Structures are given as structure tokens and as C-alpha cells.
Amino acid sequence: MRELLLAHAARYPLMEATDFAKLIYQSAFAGGHLIASREAALSRLKDEMASLEDGVPAPLTEPIGGGLCRLYLAPARRKGLRAETICGLFAETAASYRPDPARFEAGMDLLEALCREGALTADPDEIIALRRAARESDYAPFSHSPRYREAYKPAYRLAGEDFCRYLDLFAAIDGLLESKGRARVAIDGRCASGKTTAAALIARVYGAQLFHMDDYFLPFERKTPERLAQPGGNVDWERFRVEVLDHMDEESFAYRPYNCFTGALDEPAVTRRRPVQLVEGAYSLHPAMAGDYDLRVMMDIDTALQRERIRRRNPDKYDRFVNEWIPMENHYLAAFGIEATCDIILRA
Numbered sequence: 020m021r022e023l024l025l026a027h028a029a030r031y032p033l034m035e036a037t038d039f040a041k042l043i044y045q046s047a048f049a050g051g052h053l054i055a056s057r058e059a060a061l062s063r064l065k066d067e068m069a070s071l072e073d074g075v076p077a078p079l080t081e082p083i084g085g086g087l088c089r090l091y092l093a094p095a096r097r098k099g100l101r102a103e104t105i106c107g108l109f110a111e112t113a114a115s116y117r118p119d120p121a122r123f124e125a126g127m128d129l130l131e132a133l134c135r136e137g138a139l140t141a142d143p144d145e146i147i148a149l150r151r152a153a154r155e156s157d158y159a160p161f162s163h164s165p166r167y168r169e170a171y172k173p174a175y176r177l178a179g180e181d182f183c184r185y186l187d188l189f190a191a192i193d194g195l196l197e198s199k200g201r202a203r204v205a206i207d208g209r210c211a212s213g214k215t216t217a218a219a220l221i222a223r224v225y226g227a228q229l230f231h232m233d234d235y236f237l238p239f240e241r242k243t244p245e246r247l248a249q250p251g252g253n254v255d256w257e258r259f260r261v262e263v264l265d266h267m268d269e270e271s272f273a274y275r276p277y278n279c280f281t282g283a284l285d286e287p288a289v290t291r292r293r294p295v296q297l298v299e300g301a302y303s304l305h306p307a308m309a310g311d312y313d314l315r316v317m318m319d320i321d322t323a324l325q326r327e328r329i330r331r332r333n334p335d336k337y338d339r340f341v342n343e344w345i346p347m348e349n350h351y352l353a354a355f356g357i358e359a360t361c362d363i364i365l366r367a
Contacts, residue, residue, distance in 0.1 A: 020046070020126050021133070023084050028139055033170045036134075036141040040149045041161035043126035046084035048158065049116035050109060050177040061106040067174060068092050068102050075172040080183050085122060087112070088183050089175040099190040101197075107224035108189070109176040116179070120158060124150075185217060188316060188363055192225070195313050196294055203267065203296045203311065207304040207357060208318030210345055211328040212367050217318065218299035225295040232300025234276030235259040250354035253347050254302035264311050267296055301348050304357050317358050320367040 020043070027042060028034055054060045077091040079098065095105055127150045134143040153159065163173055195202035204221070206214050215231075222229040235255045237246065246252045255277065266272040273287035298308075304315055320328075329340045351357070358364060 020084050020129055023082065024130060024133060025138065031167065031171055033166050034141075035164040035166060036145040036149060037161050037164050038167045039130050039139065039141055040127065040146070040153070041163060042083055043123055043130060044153070044158075044161050045089075045177060046087055047120065047123035047126065048118045048160070049085075049087060049113050054110055054113050057106065057110050060110065061103060064092075064106050064109075064176065065102045068096060071096065071174055072172060073097070075174075077175075079186070080178070080180075081175075082180065083177075084126075085116075085119070086180050087116070087177050088180050089173075090178040090183065092174040092176070095186075098186065099194050099197075100186070101193045104189050104193055104224060105176055105178075108178045108182050111220065111223055112177055112179045112182060118158075123153070123158065127153075182220060184365065185220065188217070188221070188365065189224070191314055191363060192221070192295060199313065201294050201296070202313055203298075204314045204316060205298045205303040205309070205312045206316045206318060207301060207361075208316075208365075209320050209325060209352070210301065210340060210348055211325045211332065212318035212320040213365070214299050214301075214318045217316075217365070218297050221295065221297060226293060227295035227297050228290055228293040229297045229299065230259075230263055230274075230290075231276075232259070232298065232303045233279075234274075236277055236279060238277060239282055247347070251302045251305045251351040253344075253351075254305065256302065256305045256307050260308060263298075264308060267292070267311070302351060304355075304360060305351075306355055309360060314363070315361045316363045316365065317361040318365050318367070319358070324367060 023046075024039060024042070027039075031038070071093045073093055075093060077094055079094040080088040080090055082088050090105065090108065092105070127146060130139070130141070131143050131146045131150075133139045134141045134146055149161070153161075167173065192202045192204065206218050208214050218229060221227055232254055235258060237253055237255050241255070242253075262274040266274075269292065271289060271291045273289045275284040275287050277283075278285050298312070304312075304317075309315060325345070326337075326341065330337050333340065
């Protein structure tokens with residue numbers, strides 16, 4: 020936090036005590052106080068974006084500590100992000116963030132110390148008064164000072180740093196929604212690279228229709244040596260095409276996930292068409308299916324981090340991952356040149 024406070028002071032030399040307190044507050048509480056309802060938050064955001072001054076310089080994102088960023092609206096709009104998507108990221112961040120009053124108190128201790136030692140120019144007594152007011156109000160939010168608003172025209176929403184790494188992907192989806200009215204997206208890539216996490220976030224932000232390739236692993240009786248020797252042979256892409264891809268334009272349809280534990284198909288699951296349709300998982304960009312998507316995404320990860328994540332997440336299956344499943348995935352990725360076919364590559 021010390022480095023952040025000093026960096027913001029250098030970037031925004033007209034910051035006052037309340038602006039520093041707001042920075043600390045946001046890193047501790049995120050922005051949940053601004054979301055009475057998602058609909059109201061979106062309406063407010065649209066009004067704010069409609070009145071933006073494009074000429075005001077601002078970064079796209081700016082770290083504020085606590086795993087959070089300020090996502091600035093004018094650069095986000097220039098990037099092609101829609102208000103609905105920004106609001107979704109804001110709401111998801113608020114919903115996933117645990118308020119931390121102790122972080123606020125520690126930050127205010129540091130702020131007061133920096134002011135007393137002359138590293139920051141705010142009045143230490145004003146910092147004390149702001150902290151007292153925060154406690155008395157049960158940690159109500161701060162506002163930027165009039166001088167800060169006039170000088171820097173701040174217009175942003177808070178978003179998790181982990182969410183912001185997907186901004187290129189969100190912008191690409193928004194572009195497809197604007198141009199085609201739909202976005203059919205496949206997220207392929209290496210094991211433990213974050214495919215499921217990214218897909219779950221996208222599904223929440225857009226209310227997307229989501230399918231998992233894990234539901235289409237090859238049944239045991241079809242795992243012949245000949246089949247498994249084929250690149251991508253470990254997935255039942257034939258059934259996925261017949262049950263899912265051939266029906267993606269329909270208003271609703273049913274499909275049957277394969278249950279690896281029982282070795283049988285589960286009961287039919289009914290799904291309804293949404294503007295954003297996601298297929299997530301290894302082998303989703305198999306050449307027999309890749310032409311069905313509007314957007315092809317690959318998640319990559321280096322070997323050391325991949326193994327560390329698998330050891331932490333699936334210690335009992337670590338050897339099978341390393342000696343069996345990962346080599347099969349790598350063979351598929353290399354044999355079909357999957358990375359070269361992708362529109363977006365995200366690296367862990």
C-alpha cells in the first residue's frame with residue numbers, strides 16, 4: 020500500500036486527504052455500496068458513459084491494492100467494452116469481494132505516518148478526522164474532493180485484477196454481439212491454465228449458455244488403443260457435434276453429459292439459447308468442431324506453474340495428469356497447431 024499511495028500522489032499531485040482515504044477505502048471494501056440492484060447500477064453507468072469527455076487522459080486499468088483495479092470508462096469504451104459488460108464485471112467484483120475493515124484501518128495508519136514524515140502533503144489531523152468519521156458512520160464510502168474531480172475527471176468502476184486480465188476477451192465478445200447479435204466462443208488450452216475459471220466468469224457476466232467438454236470425454240468402452248492414438252481422440256467430439264453443436268441455433272434443446280464416475284450418461288439437461296454461447300475445455304477446438312465458433316480462445320500456462328496447480332488441486336491424480344492426460348493434450352495441441360488457429364491467447 021505504501022508504494023501505491025506514493026505512486027498515486029505522484030500521478031495525481033492535487034490529491035487531498037479524502038482522495039487518499041477513498042483509495043484505501045476502495046481497496047478494503049470494493050464497490051458493493053454502489054449496487055442497490057444490477058439494473059439501477061447499469062442505468063447509472065450508461066448515463067455516466069453517455070456524458071464522458073473522451074479527451075481526458077486515463078489508463079485503462081489502475082491497481083489500487085487488495086487485488087482490485089479502477090477500470091476507467093473512457094478507455095474501456097474506446098476498447099469496445101459495452102456498459103453491460105463493465106457493469107457485470109463491477110457487480111461480480113463486488114459480489115466476490117469480502118470487505119476488510121482491518122485493511123482500511125492499517126491503510127489509514129500508514130497514510131497518517133506518511134503524512135507526518137512528509138512523504139505525502141495531506142494534513143495528518145485531517146486523516147485522523149476522516150478515520151473517526153468512517154468509524155462513526157460504520158465505514159460509509161468517501162467521495163473524491165472537488166479539486167480532484169475538477170482536475171482529473173475520474174470516471175471508473177472497480178474490478179478485480181484477475182477479471183481485468185480478460186478484458187481483450189470481453190471486448191472481442193462485445194464486438195461480436197454488436198456486429199452479429201451473438202458470440203459463440205470456444206475456450207481450449209492446457210490443463211490447469213484457467214479455462215473453467217474464465218468460462219464461469221464470462222457466463223456470469225453475460226448470462227451465457229455454457230457447455231463443458233469434460234461432459235464429453237470418451238466412454239471407457241471406446242477407449243481403444245487406436246482411438247487414443249489419434250490427436251484429440253480422448254473426447255467424444257462426434258456426440259458433442261450431434262447433441263450440441265448441431266442444435267446451437269435452436270431456442271432450446273436437451274443433451275446428456277457423460278458421468279466419468281458412473282461410466283454412463285446422466286439424465287438429459289435442457290438448455291436455452293443465449294446471445295453468448297460458450298464451449299469450455301480441452302479439445303473444444305478439435306478441427307471437426309473449430310469452424311462452428313465465432314471466437315477461438317486458447318489458455319496457456321508454463322509447465323512449472325501447471326504442475327504446481329495440479330499438485331495443489333488434484334494431488335491424488337497428479338501422476339495420471341503428468342504421465343497420461345497432459346501428454347495427450349499436448350499431442351493434440353501440437354498435432355493440430357491449435358494455438359495458430361486462435362483469435363486470442365491468454366497466458367497464466
